[in-house]
Amino acid sequence: MLNFSFHCPTLFAFGDGEEQRTGELVRRFGGTKVLLVYGGGSIFKNGAYDDAAASLNRAGIPFVELGGVQPNPRSGKVYEGIGLCRAEGVDFVLAVGGGSAIDTAKAIAVGTLYEGDFWDFYTHKAADKSLPVGVVLTLSATGSEASPSTVITHENGDLKWGNVKTDVYRPVFAVMNPRYTCSLPPYQTACGAMDMLSHVMERYFTTTDHVDVTDRICEGLMQTILSNALKAMENPDDYNARAELMWCGTLAHNNLCGVGRAQDWASHQMSHELSALYDSAHGATLSVITPAWMQYVLHRDPQRFAQFAVRVFGCQMDFHHPELTAQEGIERLKHWIRAMGLPLTLKEIGALQDDIPAMVAHRMKKPGGFPFGGFAPIHETDMALILELAAR
Amino acid sequence: MLNFSFHCPTLFAFGDGEEQRTGELVRRFGGTKVLLVYGGGSIFKNGAYDDAAASLNRAGIPFVELGGVQPNPRSGKVYEGIGLCRAEGVDFVLAVGGGSAIDTAKAIAVGTLYEGDFWDFYTHKAADKSLPVGVVLTLSATGSEASPSTVITHENGDLKWGNVKTDVYRPVFAVMNPRYTCSLPPYQTACGAMDMLSHVMERYFTTTDHVDVTDRICEGLMQTILSNALKAMENPDDYNARAELMWCGTLAHNNLCGVGRAQDWASHQMSHELSALYDSAHGATLSVITPAWMQYVLHRDPQRFAQFAVRVFGCQMDFHHPELTAQEGIERLKHWIRAMGLPLTLKEIGALQDDIPAMVAHRMKKPGGFPFGGFAPIHETDMALILELAAR
Numbered sequence: 001m002l003n004f005s006f007h008c009p010t011l012f013a014f015g016d017g018e019e020q021r022t023g024e025l026v027r028r029f030g031g032t033k034v035l036l037v038y039g040g041g042s043i044f045k046n047g048a049y050d051d052a053a054a055s056l057n058r059a060g061i062p063f064v065e066l067g068g069v070q071p072n073p074r075s076g077k078v079y080e081g082i083g084l085c086r087a088e089g090v091d092f093v094l095a096v097g098g099g100s101a102i103d104t105a106k107a108i109a110v111g112t113l114y115e116g117d118f119w120d121f122y123t124h125k126a127a128d129k130s131l132p133v134g135v136v137l138t139l140s141a142t143g144s145e146a147s148p149s150t151v152i153t154h155e156n157g158d159l160k161w162g163n164v165k166t167d168v169y170r171p172v173f174a175v176m177n178p179r180y181t182c183s184l185p186p187y188q189t190a191c192g193a194m195d196m197l198s199h200v201m202e203r204y205f206t207t208t209d210h211v212d213v214t215d216r217i218c219e220g221l222m223q224t225i226l227s228n229a230l231k232a233m234e235n236p237d238d239y240n241a242r243a244e245l246m247w248c249g250t251l252a253h254n255n256l257c258g259v260g261r262a263q264d265w266a267s268h269q270m271s272h273e274l275s276a277l278y279d280s281a282h283g284a285t286l287s288v289i290t291p292a293w294m295q296y297v298l299h300r301d302p303q304r305f306a307q308f309a310v311r312v313f314g315c316q317m318d319f320h321h322p323e324l325t326a327q328e329g330i331e332r333l334k335h336w337i338r339a340m341g342l343p344l345t346l347k348e349i350g351a352l353q354d355d356i357p358a359m360v361a362h363r364m365k366k367p368g369g370f371p372f373g374g375f376a377p378i379h380e381t382d383m384a385l386i387l388e389l390a391a392r
Numbered sequence: 393m394l395n396f397s398f399h400c401p402t403l404f405a406f407g408d409g410e411e412q413r414t415g416e417l418v419r420r421f422g423g424t425k426v427l428l429v430y431g432g433g434s435i436f437k438n439g440a441y442d443d444a445a446a447s448l449n450r451a452g453i454p455f456v457e458l459g460g461v462q463p464n465p466r467s468g469k470v471y472e473g474i475g476l477c478r479a480e481g482v483d484f485v486l487a488v489g490g491g492s493a494i495d496t497a498k499a500i501a502v503g504t505l506y507e508g509d510f511w512d513f514y515t516h517k518a519a520d521k522s523l524p525v526g527v528v529l530t531l532s533a534t535g536s537e538a539s540p541s542t543v544i545t546h547e548n549g550d551l552k553w554g555n556v557k558t559d560v561y562r563p564v565f566a567v568m569n570p571r572y573t574c575s576l577p578p579y580q581t582a583c584g585a586m587d588m589l590s591h592v593m594e595r596y597f598t599t600t601d602h603v604d605v606t607d608r609i610c611e612g613l614m615q616t617i618l619s620n621a622l623k624a625m626e627n628p629d630d631y632n633a634r635a636e637l638m639w640c641g642t643l644a645h646n647n648l649c650g651v652g653r654a655q656d657w658a659s660h661q662m663s664h665e666l667s668a669l670y671d672s673a674h675g676a677t678l679s680v681i682t683p684a685w686m687q688y689v690l691h692r693d694p695q696r697f698a699q700f701a702v703r704v705f706g707c708q709m710d711f712h713h714p715e716l717t718a719q720e721g722i723e724r725l726k727h728w729i730r731a732m733g734l735p736l737t738l739k740e741i742g743a744l745q746d747d748i749p750a751m752v753a754h755r756m757k758k759p760g761g762f763p764f765g766g767f768a769p770i771h772e773t774d775m776a777l778i779l780e781l782a783a784r
Contacts, residue, residue, distance in 0.1 A: 016395065
């Protein structure tokens with residue numbers, strides 16, 4: 001086990017009805033005037049907007065609004081929010097929605113207290129202070145409600161993508177009513193489940209020895225996500241399945257699963273390239289890339305992949321040929337991806353096999369470039385071969 | 393799944409060498425003068441005292457000391473500590489040790505800011521503020537390093553035992569170097585492992601439906617504790633086994649395992665009675681009581697006990713007779729208890745079968761009295777019959 005620091009001070013108020021505590025929680029964490037950050041219309045349909053506004057009103061906390069945050073949120077909304085916070089004397093940022101609203105709120109909260117350009121924090125500067133951020137979660141996927149990360153795309157010229165991670169970005173509270181997620185379209189439910197599954201897998205596939213308890217927690221989360229995602233697809237109003245998914249989404253990415261071990265993140269890196277080039281949902285590019293990555297790196301540690309197959313999917317261990325058990329685990333994962341209605345091939349997300357060199361070249365232009373991945377270093381050729389596997 | 397609140401803001405600095413951050417962490421959480429609280433001589437032998445003092449000195453933070461805290465810590469030391477804090481202008485309480493030092497530090501930290509008798513908080517008042525408490529952990533057992541609980545015994549006349557639980561008592565940081573625990577005597581290692589196992593089991597045996605992910609996390613922790621405790625007994629210097637146990641001890645009692653579900657705690661209640669009457673270690677009374685409690689309540693939900701047997705001990709499910717599988721789980725637990733060198737019968741902790749009525753009567757005198765237990769309500773007769781089972 002490696003040394004680690006873990007600090008997740010977020011207060012979770014979980015369950016149907018807990019949204020009524022929103023105003024009280026804002027006050028508890030020092031808020032007297034709020035910027036309410038949200039995306040499109042879904043929070044008006046599922047009631048989250050009305051509930052949050054009513055709770056703030058009951059607590060006597062005034063608020064201003066910043067709506068219209070897009071998926072893969074852009075810097076424009078961040079600048080707009082920082083301006084609003086300063087003009088209106090806002091001291092608390094409340095995100096109502098999913099990862100895009102939350103990541104925007106985090107950037108605004110840090111940027112408001114900084115004299116320079118907030119984008120500095122997404123390139124070279126470490127943030128050391130922030131307005132408090134609260135969350136009313138309406139989507140189980142990114143885990144941003146308790147994570148130290150925020151991802152923003154900058155709009156000047158070609159799109160640059162900034163991903164930062166430090167505990168300053170952890171929200172002070174997250175109100176989590178699984179009921180809000182019952183009205184999600186099936187495809188979004190599926191993409192969210194794939195995203196949280198991947199957050200666990202990126203941590204699970206490790207080169208670190210002696211990681212018993214985090215292995216077990218990862219396996220428990222994966223089993224829970226796999227079974228409850230199918231239940232939520234079958235019956236969108238299944239509160240308990242939605243609740244399991246919502247709590248798993250948080251634990252999958254607050255780093256409980258990742259402490260004391262090297263992590264991988266190669267599938268996320270490649271998925272981001274695909275999402276950028278083909279405007280495909282993050283969960284959908286993950287479902288294409290992940291099994292291909294597994295297939296490609298399996299030989300580096302067949303025993304770990306066999307452990308995944310046995311403990312997560314209940315496969316029988318072939319003690320003489322662990323690589324066969326490992327292979328069975330990958331097939332079972334693909335079967336689940338299909339059952340969830342998610343894509344498995346490049347073609348299904350509109351990517352062409354002929355474009356593979358362009359995808360690799362696109363990645364090459366990024367700072368960091370190659371190699372990436374903690375479990376197995378992925379160089380240019382490796383990425384091309386993984387994408388070839390995903391093309392079949 | 394039930395609604396829940398979960399708030400564990402403790403910062404964990406985990407691993408060999410992290411103790412050097414102690415002074416820096418005290419400063420980060422606002423400490424400028426420290427009360428160092430500890431027990432007997434073990435922290436002088438394992439180096440924890442010297443390391444903490446050196447780190448505080450390096451950070452330029454002055455400290456005063458309160459040593460000699462006993463197991464099952466008493467109110468006398470708390471009053472002494474409160475006096476010291478006030479006289480010396482202390483603004484941070486640092487516990488170096490295990491549960492007793494930590495629980496004493498928590499009581500002092502709350503009591504220092506209160507004009508009345510700190511004991512009020514252990515009887516009828518809810519604490520709402522506290523000096524910050526930090527921990528340098530040297531023993532894996534109680535989980536007090538991140539829990540919202542503190543247990544103190546009052547010394548006036550007959551001993552009264554106060555157990556409180558509120559987030560105000562969560563330490564702000566815990567420095568956790570598993571190396572410190574390598575020098576523990578085997579019996580103390582065993583008792584600690586039984587204590588943390590029980591903290592999980594008290595949460596695992598529930599009447600709440602749809603608790604998939606917490607079930608899985610509980611099972612993962614139990615499996616990790618069972619296997620690594622045996623490794624630590626076999627080879628006390630096994631750093632990785634010590635590390636697994638130390639992190640499990642924290643997660644077993646910070647309530648990650650207990651959110652969203654009804655909990656039991658009957659075995660802990662009965663164990664406290666035995667510890668009080670026979671001055672036996674908490675872990676040893678738990679190892680006597682727990683299998684007897686399981687045997688007695690098994691019929692209320694054989695499927696849950698069978699799940700425990702299958703998932704934690706790898707028993708084969710007997711689908712026609714789940715109660716047989718359940719029974720096998722209890723036998724496997726007893727086998728582990730024996731392998732750990734822990735007692736299984738009243739006689740081994742010096743208790744007589746003839747004293748059972750006195751034990752029940754002792755419990756009767758407590759506020760709350762009977763029934764207790766969330767999984768199955770335990771009345772006077774039930775407690776007597778459970779103790780009878782433990783007498784065999």
